[in-house]
Amino acid sequence: MSRPTSGRPISAKPVPVVVPKLSGYVFTEKLGSGTYATVYKAYRKSGCRQVVAIKCVMKSSLNKASTENLLTEIELLKKLNHENIVRLEDFQWDDQYIYLIMEYCSGGDLSNFIRSKRTLPENILKRFLQQIAKAMQYLHEFNIAHMDLKPQNILLTSHLNPTVKIGDFGFSKHLFQGDELHTLRGSPLYMAPEIICKGKYDSRVDLWSIGVIVYECLFGRAPFASRTFKELENKIWDSKPVEIPYGVNISESCRDLILRLLKRNPEERITFEEFFTHPFVDLEHCASNESLSKAVNIVANAVKKDQNGEYKEAIKLYCDSLEYFVPAIRFEKDEKKKEAIRVKVKDYMNRAEELKKLMKPKRPPPPVNGVKRTISEDPMEELMELCKDNEELTAAMTLIKAADTENSQENYEQALKHYELALSTFIKYLKEEKPGRRKDLIGKLSHGWMDEAEKIKTFLSVREMKTEDTSATEEENEKKFFDNEKCGIQ
Structure with missing residues (x-):
């Protein structure tokens, strides 16, 4: 039996999407759409x-x-010129549309990037955050608040x-001293409590x-992810402080x-001032066109x-x-120039390592094979003899001998600890000791031990200085x- 031709449902034809046309441009693909605009x-x-x-x-x-x-948005973007803010190339209009012709960012937005990676390592986050902070510092100088910072608006x-750039200034506002706003602006998940509740x-x-955004980059979700606005x-x-997820390893400054x-x-x-100077943000050492000139001057x-x-100061510099x-x-994009800088850096860091070796404390080794100078030949032996009647001074002399041995064996941390313990005893006794040979020897030898302790301390401080180019x-x-x-960005 044939199917009736009447009364059968008719499939609705899809409504064709009308792509805007702009003279001088060819539209290729839709990047996204919002409440009243399509990009x-x-x-x-x-x-x-x-x-x-x-x-x-x-x-x-x-x-x-x-x-x-x-x-x-048009007014702001026309005057803003910063490497971390999306640039407005031009704007035009016709009977139907207003067109904002913007810089194209091929990497998509930060929201898609986080979703594709789930979480970002701290070093990548820091790099992105430094660039966001530079853009915010620029806006702050013009008394501009963005009011809608979220991963979708960071390209x-x-x-x-990639370089990150802040875009979508539709909710932005010029602020002046004492200005307060009352209109609901932004996206609820990224809105500060004072917007939602007051x-x-x-x-x-913007700081909230x-x-x-930082929280979401590190942990894969916003701190107050919710199903409803309520x-x-x-x-x-809630009065409870925001908590860092348990078991996630991040630095103390972060x-x-x-x-x-x-x-x-x-x-x-x-x-804002504290944010721009915070040690984790560290704008001073952010990659920029000034980095090389600063390095060369130093x-x-x-x-x-x-x-x-002046070796200590040289090593530090x-x-x-x-x-x-x-x-x-x-920051350098040219691979040949990158390599040339690396070669020079290696030379400087090799020199720093040479200076560290020159600063290494040099101490004659202790007597070996039972050879021992007489008391009259060795002030150390004489002082040891003079301290026999005092347990505390004898213990201090024992510590000094241990420190000398550790120093000659390059066990510098332990040597410094023993020098400092012994010297604290000798300094106390110098204040109380009656004039005589023992006091004279303690005073004379203590200066040498102090010098040795200071050399070790200086060496230890420069030894730990980083001299490796990890770039x-x-x-x-x-x-x-x-x-x-897994990136998944097309």
Whole structure:
């Protein structure tokens, strides 16, 4: 029996998606869409065929608030010029659309990147955070608050070794001294408690949002992930302090920064100035076009100290220069120049190691084969004899002999400990001891022991200074991390 032709359901034809058209550009693919805008990847028809991202806003979708947001975004982006802020190339309009022609970031957004990696190692997070902090420092100088910082609004310039850039300034606001806002702005999961629970806030809300982003990068989820807005409100206004997940190993400086950013009370939250100078953020040693010149200036002073025989100061300066050379190597894009810097750095660090060896304490070995000088020939033996009637002084002399032996065997930590213990006893007795041969010998020999202890202390302090250029290893590890097929960014 044939199927009836009447009354059967008719499949609805899909409504074709109308892609906006803009003279001079070819639209290739949709990158994302929001409440009133869609972003497309495109390229210029003429010239070098530059790839751009075009944010297309349908005029008919704009109400008064969204129009104000769009105008704010255009106004801000026109004047902002920073390597970590998405650049506005141009803007145009026609009867249907307003077009924001933006810098294209091929690496997608931080939200997708976190999702593909699950969590980010601390060194990658730190690099991203430094770049976010530099952008925020720039905005702070113009009294601009972003108001909608979240991983979706932080873009990556590429898949490999990306730079991060802050985008989407639709909620941004010029703030002036004493300004307070009352309009609900931003995304609930990244909103500061004062927005959700009080509706009264200022630029410090951006610091809270950065704290949430850092937390999510490290632990794979936001600190107050919730299914409903009410649940989020209850969690965010709970009196319990934010907790770092148990069993996750992060540095103390990183832990300190997270907990200070995620203070519910904005009066207790870290300030912008404190954030920019925090040891984990460490903007001073962030990779930039100034890193190399700073390193060269420091190393020039190191060479001068070296030539003048001021070895301790020279070693310190050589090592200080490394803290700028490493980010300089990271910042440099030309592989030949990178390698040339590495060669020079290796020479400087080799010299620092040579100076460390020159500073190594030199102490004659103790007598061997039972050969022993007489009391009259050896002030140490004479003092040992004079201290026989005092147990505390005898013990101190025993410690000195042990320290001398440990010093000659290059067991410097133990030698320093024994010198310092013995000297504390001798100094006490010098104040109480009556004038005489024993007091004279203690005074005379103590100066030598103090000098020896100071040499060891100085050597130990310079020995621990870092003289290894780890930039090549770090870059290789990061390349493996970004190349990992789990990345999933297309």
